[in-house]
Amino acid sequence: MTRIALDASGGDYAPERPVAGALDALRQLPDSCHIVLVGPRDGIEAELAQQDGPTPDRLSIVHAPEIIGMGEKPLAAIRSKRQSSIVVGLTLHQQGEVDAFISAGNTGAMMVASRFVLGLHDGVERPAIGTVLPTVTDPVLLLDAGANVDCNARELYGFAQLGSVYARDVFDRDRPKVGLLNIGEEEEKGNTVAKEAYALLREQPHVTFVGNVEGGDVLQGVCDVVVCDGFVGNIVLKFYESAGRTFADLLQREFPADVLKTEGAARAFEFLDYSTYGGAPLLGVKGVSIICHGRSSPRAFTNAIRVAKHAADNHLSDHIHDEFVQGGAAA
Amino acid sequence: MTRIALDASGGDYAPERPVAGALDALRQLPDSCHIVLVGPRDGIEAELAQQDGPTPDRLSIVHAPEIIGMGEKPLAAIRSKRQSSIVVGLTLHQQGEVDAFISAGNTGAMMVASRFVLGLHDGVERPAIGTVLPTVTDPVLLLDAGANVDCNARELYGFAQLGSVYARDVFDRDRPKVGLLNIGEEEEKGNTVAKEAYALLREQPHVTFVGNVEGGDVLQGVCDVVVCDGFVGNIVLKFYESAGRTFADLLQREFPADVLKTEGAARAFEFLDYSTYGGAPLLGVKGVSIICHGRSSPRAFTNAIRVAKHAADNHLSDHIHDEFVQGGAAA
Numbered sequence: 272m273t274r275i276a277l278d279a280s281g282g283d284y285a286p287e288r289p290v291a292g293a294l295d296a297l298r299q300l301p302d303s304c305h306i307v308l309v310g311p312r313d314g315i316e317a318e319l320a321q322q323d324g325p326t327p328d329r330l331s332i333v334h335a336p337e338i339i340g341m342g343e344k345p346l347a348a349i350r351s352k353r354q355s356s357i358v359v360g361l362t363l364h365q366q367g368e369v370d371a372f373i374s375a376g377n378t379g380a381m382m383v384a385s386r387f388v389l390g391l392h393d394g395v396e397r398p399a400i401g402t403v404l405p406t407v408t409d410p411v412l413l414l415d416a417g418a419n420v421d422c423n424a425r426e427l428y429g430f431a432q433l434g435s436v437y438a439r440d441v442f443d444r445d446r447p448k449v450g451l452l453n454i455g456e457e458e459e460k461g462n463t464v465a466k467e468a469y470a471l472l473r474e475q476p477h478v479t480f481v482g483n484v485e486g487g488d489v490l491q492g493v494c495d496v497v498v499c500d501g502f503v504g505n506i507v508l509k510f511y512e513s514a515g516r517t518f519a520d521l522l523q524r525e526f527p528a529d530v531l532k533t534e535g536a537a538r539a540f541e542f543l544d545y546s547t548y549g550g551a552p553l554l555g556v557k558g559v560s561i562i563c564h565g566r567s568s569p570r571a572f573t574n575a576i577r578v579a580k581h582a583a584d585n586h587l588s589d590h591i592h593d594e595f596v597q598g599g600a601a602a
Numbered sequence: 603m604t605r606i607a608l609d610a611s612g613g614d615y616a617p618e619r620p621v622a623g624a625l626d627a628l629r630q631l632p633d634s635c636h637i638v639l640v641g642p643r644d645g646i647e648a649e650l651a652q653q654d655g656p657t658p659d660r661l662s663i664v665h666a667p668e669i670i671g672m673g674e675k676p677l678a679a680i681r682s683k684r685q686s687s688i689v690v691g692l693t694l695h696q697q698g699e700v701d702a703f704i705s706a707g708n709t710g711a712m713m714v715a716s717r718f719v720l721g722l723h724d725g726v727e728r729p730a731i732g733t734v735l736p737t738v739t740d741p742v743l744l745l746d747a748g749a750n751v752d753c754n755a756r757e758l759y760g761f762a763q764l765g766s767v768y769a770r771d772v773f774d775r776d777r778p779k780v781g782l783l784n785i786g787e788e789e790e791k792g793n794t795v796a797k798e799a800y801a802l803l804r805e806q807p808h809v810t811f812v813g814n815v816e817g818g819d820v821l822q823g824v825c826d827v828v829v830c831d832g833f834v835g836n837i838v839l840k841f842y843e844s845a846g847r848t849f850a851d852l853l854q855r856e857f858p859a860d861v862l863k864t865e866g867a868a869r870a871f872e873f874l875d876y877s878t879y880g881g882a883p884l885l886g887v888k889g890v891s892i893i894c895h896g897r898s899s900p901r902a903f904t905n906a907i908r909v910a911k912h913a914a915d916n917h918l919s920d921h922i923h924d925e926f927v928q929g930g931a932a933a
Contacts, residue, residue, distance in 0.1 A: 502796070
């Protein structure tokens with residue numbers, strides 16, 4: 272039985288959407304999954320009472336009365352609010368009561384608390400946020416998407432290791448291809464850190480490095496993992512989300528209403544809505560910690576639960592440990 | 603009379619597309635515009651002979667027999683090919699024979715030759731490539747889009763000055779708002795260079811600084827100019843182009859053929875096709891030098907000619923000179 276804890280008070284539409292997503296996940300996933308909703312018990316029970324049918328056996332509640340607001344300073348918030356859903360949920364995970372924790376709450380608080388409560392694997396210098404982008408073929412993992420702003424080449428190599436393990440365990444890809452995000456394909460291109468990272472990645476037999484990839488390659492499915500610092504990654508991610516919304520608005524404006532109701536239109540809008548892609552794993556911590564978008568739909572929570580279960584069942588965290596023991600941190 | 607020189611042998615579809623774009627521009631623009639096609643005379647004349655109607659009076663040819671290939675090393679190419687369209691066209695501009703030069707040829711060669719042949723304005727440390735992105739309201743100028751990879755705060759301030767003058771002269775905006783591309787709105791966000799640039803921009807009364815903008819703000823029309831280093835700018839630009847193509851393919855796949863033939867669909871595809879937006883100005887050089895995409899459509903060349911004329915008529919280059927004399931390079 273895989274046990275997944277979900278922050279029921281995290282996100283802009285809590286507890287409705289996380290609760291709805293959890294119930295959908297239980298309907299869709301096999302019996303081997305149990306979901307623990309973490310948050311104020313009364314609010315969760317009231318929300319469950321409004322849903323159709325009886326509350327499933329495979330759902331339980333762990334009471335966490337405090338809520339960390341979206342605008343709160345992460346460190347101060349997790350220190351003062353020990354009974355918040357984020358701290359309680361991660362502590363459950365650290366104690367082995369659950370196999371993963373998911374939250375759409377304050378992103379900074381999730382990062383800081385994951386690091387403090389779960390701890391980092393030996394050899395991991397910096398945890399990284401991975402973000403899954405759809406491509407013309409299979410999804411690609413872009414990391415770091417914002418946890419680290421100034422990175423050196425060694426840290427970028429660490430992201431390549433983390434991303435490779437994730438792509439194996441969660442995307443089920445055998446020898447994940449890793450690209451370095453850069454402004455040209457040639458080895459000598461890029462800023463100082465990119466050039467150093469290229470040299471380092473090329474030397475490491477442990478990661479399947481396919482060389483530089485440009486901004487235009489990310490969505491073309493040329494590799495499984497794209498590595499960059501968190502400054503570039505965060506800008507690309509937010510730009511992508513916004514481009515998807517802008518293009519979706521364009522469709523609404525330029526196509527007639529009946530066309531927008533077709534299945535094709537539904538698929539197009541789904542592709543353009545980044546929030547449907549579930550959560551972003553915080554990689555490098557001991558455990559499975561998944562950060563969801565504040566605007567996540569119920570479907571996004573369902574997807575995040577599915578991803579968390581897959582990561583836990585495939586022993587993602589153990590494999591990250593092994594990777595940093597065997598592959599070592601870069602010299 | 604404004605005289606615009608256009609590289610007739612630059613780009614993936616030369617001379618057809620530049621020639622077609624030039625003829626369209628002459629039909630659309632007022633009589634005060636003369637176009638000089640630069641390239642191998644025979645090829646240009648053969649192309650003109652295939653067009654409908656007589657060749658307009660306001661079109662002339664300057665022979666430039668050599669062609670710089672897309673894959674050639676820029677510096678070596680411009681040194682050895684003095685009779686290439688890029689060197690000949692820029693020399694015409696430097697000598698005052700034309701008021702602007704446009705090329706869809708080898709981008710690196712255009713950058714290097716513009717700098718060498720035209721020279722930089724006093725006080726400009728680094729020229730920057732500006733790129734015009736459509737937004738939900740009016741277009742925004744993003745710079746630098748790839749001329750400089752490792753930038754310091756002072757150089758980013760220089761880009762803010764260059765972009766402000768361009769937005770005044772070409773976008774016709776009175777007090778252009780400048781945003782710094784970053785990973786959060788707050789002053790303390792970002793990498794080391796971004797924090798320093800924020801402090802520098804805030805102190806300068808000469809630029810209307812509106813603070814940090816995130817990746818998700820770029821397409822929302824919150825400012826007129828977005829400043830970043832050329833590493834980030836190039837990745838965002840190429841990512842954007844590719845996202846547009848990916849989304850256009852998505853429409854082709856998901857909507858029926860008759861819907862794709864409507865005017866609404868045409869507008870959507872036009873919005874998604876970055877190549878329609880004309881050229882990217884190389885700012886900081888003495889003159890008007892515009893770099894077009896290798897895949898530019900005839901319409902993109904027409905637009906680039908329109909932009910070049912507007913920039914020349916509004917004395918963009920003089921105003922950049924004034925800006926760096928009055929506003930000064932940052933301390």
